[in-house]
Amino acid sequence: MVGATTNHGVDLEKTATMDKTDTTKGSIHQGVDMSVVAAGADLIYNKKVTIMNQAIIDIGMGPFQWKIYIMTGFGWFVDNFWMQAITIVSAPVRNEFNVERIVFLTVAKYAGLVVGSSFWPITADYIGRRLAFNITLLIAAVASLVGAGSPDFVAIANFCAFIGMGSGGNQPVDSAIFLEFIPATHQYLLVMQSAFWSLGQAIAAMIALPLIANYCCQSDATQCKYHDNLGWRYTFWTFGGLTLLLFLIRLTFRVPETPKFLLGKGRDAEAVVVIQEIARRNGGTTWLTLEHFENIDRELGATYAIQAVCGIPASLVGGLTVDMKRIGRKGTGTFACVGTGVFLFPAPIRGTGNGAVAVFNRMSGLMAPIIAAYVGIGNDMPVWISAALFVVAGFVFLILPYETRGKAAI
Template identity: 35%
Template structure:
């Protein structure tokens, strides 16, 4: 027996053979296509998250809800993201990567386009939640898929998927800059005595009408069209093949080999792996695996229904199969909770906070929306730096997360205390730079820690906990704002203190993470 296969279960041996075949492909045309299309999933994740912060001002002015209810938008979106992260994260390990890869994008596009047609705050919140349901599955699914198709020596590209997030934020900000300042009510929501909502004044009173406030709707329609185009690329232009590791742990060895041969052909080479290579594998006496019978081929397919149900529950127990896995799983959950809490508040309220601060230093709406582009563009550099540090497994991944989360929290506190043209842009650049670096490493690191049978579930549940606390965060934050008057920059500082304090919790949880990796190879 090959020395590398000794002491491994049947499933783990098959994963090693699949990894070797993927390594032989290198970064071929198929791998680059997968990486790009998964990157688009990251792209729409923050494209939409940024949008809701940018439309909050004109939406509040037109639909007439008070600032104390402004957190409901972030809550609705987070509720959809939470349900989506859990549902798609679990389903991707049951129905496969292929369907989830495409359906999440289609749902996001459909409801995203519908947002532009909403005429009441209630309908906007409902459609926002459904849009979030589609978007919520993107990152858990895309990291899972990308890891399973990349060569082992190119796993740092998982981190670089996060490049698409700041690009999504910047593009959303550019589109908003083009639409919202030019197509908003006058006086707009940052000017003295803004036009009141037509829902809050008697008929015939000058107010903020739908026709005079189309900017935010144009933004929603444009983002929906972009998301629909990405679905077209995924479903029509490129035909995604099911993950060989998913097929193997589902006992479909023959289909797994066919997929590997398809990938090799797409890359204009011959596959070296055959079904006979799987048939010749043997498990040494005394070898036990937390995967049980997963990946045992025909033996697994011929289990009774009860046997298959028991096998499914045994698969979920892999998250807590050993003391080390339990420790890892809990720390990952806590890290996601505090990270999502912090950046949900930052993403949802920073646009309004910057607008409020700019009013105090006599800066207009166009200046404010142009500032968003300057703030978010350096996030691309943060991701690249995180990717560079990822190449040093013993130090880079863990301590990059520790340092970047600390600086992210500190920058939020500093921003709350300062108010000048330079500080409003500079400190936000700092916050988003380190947020991008931290999330890039976290999202790339997480799927590597869990084997394929629970990889999607593990990433999905981690995102679920984060999204769940992303619902709680704005509800607490909006209670810190006045309900009868327009919030000032000082009022919003309370929200920043909350976001910064929770974010600093990530320093503790990431410092406690074990440096040791689950395996030298992803299983």
């Protein structure tokens, strides 16, 4: 249960007590932290999600969330798993198809990753998390199983792009799902999911290297024919089968739609049902009911009235500033648009936000093999550029103005 000032690192000292008409005994008893609620695009959503976060904290980290931890970890696993797989099979693929620049196999994979990390997070925000969560692994599995029979380099490169398109949505979508199911007290586990990333690399090497060593042409072979070079195809079939197995495990676990996605779409009743289902799967109950959200909805009338009243002086001020020498119409329009944008930026776009970060990550990865192809791996300039970028990224991270420790994700 939550104490008066702290709850396992969650700061409640700045708690602002909600009006009693907006709470029931659950939130009053626990002391809902309203410090994260700020005026913006959807104050109503923010208030609701703050109550929901407290309900999830009170439910605690139970069997359901630990299973979610593992299920979403599959995404990290598969992402690096296939990254290593394509690197390992590059040499035998080059020998069989006489490819001069085999790095374009990696380029194809990254091109797919860019598409996947752009498309699936947006899908997750507008259609739902479950679709992207389930289908990404299926696409990667099918592409690899079929791609193992590729007759030429163009075919295998295209299938690698589809593998990237599937696995590209894993990290941004899975991270969103994980954060929206676990209590704020355990959000640090998101960082620990990187262990699945390392595990994927290790498993890929353990499976692929023996197959490549025993069933592929030697690097000095004058000719490398299909029947002498089946190792990389066996690798793709094995990896595709394992990815398909992970997809089936996810499918049978029946992950519900995340409550925060439902809340963001105005489906409050369904969100409450999901929270109650989480409590049930953990062997407990929750105090959260639909009445909590209905009480907040009653504030809408007053909010709209305030907005309407504020519009009157805003129009008068705008009429005066458009003719001011140093402001004018451009200045007035700029201030109005920027100010409106700041206040209307929507809250429930975690998938898209994660996806935007992932896209930049994948685009940077896409440039690496292209540089290697044209600059050459014997030149140490790419290494210096990479080192400098890491240092710059470290300083940028250091000056970020936000600290999220102890704050529940909204």
